[in-house]
Amino acid sequence: MSPDNTVRRTGRTTVALLAGVYIIDYIDRVMIAIALPLIGAEFGLSHTGQGLVVSAFAIAYLLGQLPGGLLADRAGARPLLVVSLLAWSVFTAATGLAPGLVVLLVLRALFGLAQALFPAASFKALAERTTREARSRAAGLILASNNVGAGLGPLVVAPLVVLAGWRHTFWIVAAAGLVVGFALWKLLPPPLPRELTEPDDAPAASVGVSVALRDGLVLRCALMFACYNMLNYGMITWVPSYLVEAKGMSLVSAGVSSAIPLLVNAVGVIVGGWLMSRWFDRSARRLVVPALVVSAVLLVLMLRAGSTTAFTTLQTLAMFVNGLAAIGIVGLPLRVLPRAVVGSGMGAVNTGGQLAGVLAPLVMGWLADRFGFGAAFGFLAATTLAAALISLVTRQRQARQVKEAVS
Incomplete structure (x- = not known):
């Protein structure tokens, strides 16, 4: 096999494996949102209490991002x-055994810590196994798989919850995770030679996470990702409950309706990755800012929708346009950071993104209890505009502080 074919095959296999794992990852993650009405009824939880169950995972997931990035650079992807x-997968299965709220919160936190090790390691694996020219498209496919998993989650989980109960559903999905884990171990190809994945003058030394934290571009991307990710976490967590409680839909119908925008968002992420690699690689904000502004406008229109069909249609359009901006935000440090510090840098960026996972469920749950779901979804429009403003003042450049620190 020629060297070029080996490079392409390595990249494609890596993307396929990581995308498959992310689909399982997000099915595992969104299960709790689908099961929340049943868990809330069984344990007697308010909307705020249900938001706390989701945020227990998110807090642990947030705290694990930086250590996960450091471990990825030190121990390997x-x-x-x-x-x-x-x-x-083990903690997913254990969630089905939770006897009450306290144990459920502990298990969701442990689940979050376990999943927190994955994102930075996945970006590290991608940086080691793809060329820079192919990386935006590859990252787009991987990020899109997140939303494919989030979209498939309601379609897979809602019928299982109805047929088998929420506890048995966690056990079934956990078994699938173990199978995928074995496939990842056996099939992930070795890294490509360093000269194929980054310029010859890029530093090869390994450094700690503090170096990435000192770079202004990394910090801005982290803050931008925090605002951007509010929409994704907010939709995943609260749309099923909104459709069941405010619109009177069945759990299965709500699962189908909430899945459509997430699957369309995955298409938007893929299209955005292609647009970035084709026209916007040197100036991401030219794509990011218009996409986020249009998405925020569509969210405002969604709030005024009178029917479930109009609500879902506008939500779907907003999620598609929002997806166009994903690679311009998350992929920016992935393109400019040396491979030696990709794990640490992306761990820092993902810490910002996962701050949304802590805040969105709790803030939206409180707003829904206090003012109604309209205020809760209005919060998402505001944070989307905030991400656009940060992008507007962020200029793409090489991460000079990181390069100097490892030189």
């Missing part, structure tokens, strides 16, 4: 990917 997947 492959072992960390497999350990993370196997551990979160």
Whole structure:
């Protein structure tokens, strides 16, 4: 096999495996949102209490991002990917045994810590196994798989919850995670030679996470990702409950309706990755800012929708346009950071993104209890505009502080 074919095959296999794991990852993650009405009824929880169940995962997931990035740079991507997947599958299964709220919160936190090891390691694996020219498209496919998993989650989980109960559903999905973990261990190809994945003058030394934290571009991307990700976490967590409680839909119908925008968002992420690699690679904000502004406008129109069909249609359009901006935000540090610090840098950026996972469920749950779902979804429009403003003042450049620190 020619060297070019080997490079392409390595990249495609890596993307396919990581995308498959992310689909399982997000099915595991959105299960709790689908099961929340039943869990809330069984444990007697308010909307705020149900939001706390989701945020228990998100807080642990947030706290684990920086250590996960440091471990990825120190221990390597492959072992960390497999350990993370196997551990979160075990805690997924254990969630089905929770006897009450306290144990459920502990298990969701442990689940979050286990999953926190995965993102930085996955970006590290991608940086080691793709060329820079192919990386935006590859990252787009991987990020899109997140939303494919989030979209498939309601379609898979809602019927299982109805047929088998929420506890048995966690056990079934956990078993699937163990199977995928074994496939990842056996099939993930070795890294490409360093000269194929980054310029010859890029530093090869390994550094700690503090170096990435000192870079202004990394910090801005982290803050931007925090505002951007509010929409994704907010939709995943609260749309099923909104459709059941405010619109009177059945759990299965609500699962189908909430899945459509997430699947369309995955298409938007893929299209955005292609647009970035084709026209916007040198100035991401030319794509990011218009996409986020249009998405915010569509969210405002969604709030005024009188029917479920109009609500879902506008939500779907907003999620598609929002997806166009994903690679311009998350992929920016992935393109400019040396491979030696990709794990640490992306761990820092993902810490910002996962701050949304802590805040969105709690803030939206409180707003829904206090003012209604209209205020809760209005919060998402505001944070989307905030992400656009940060992008507007962020200029793309090489991460000079990181390069100087490892030189």
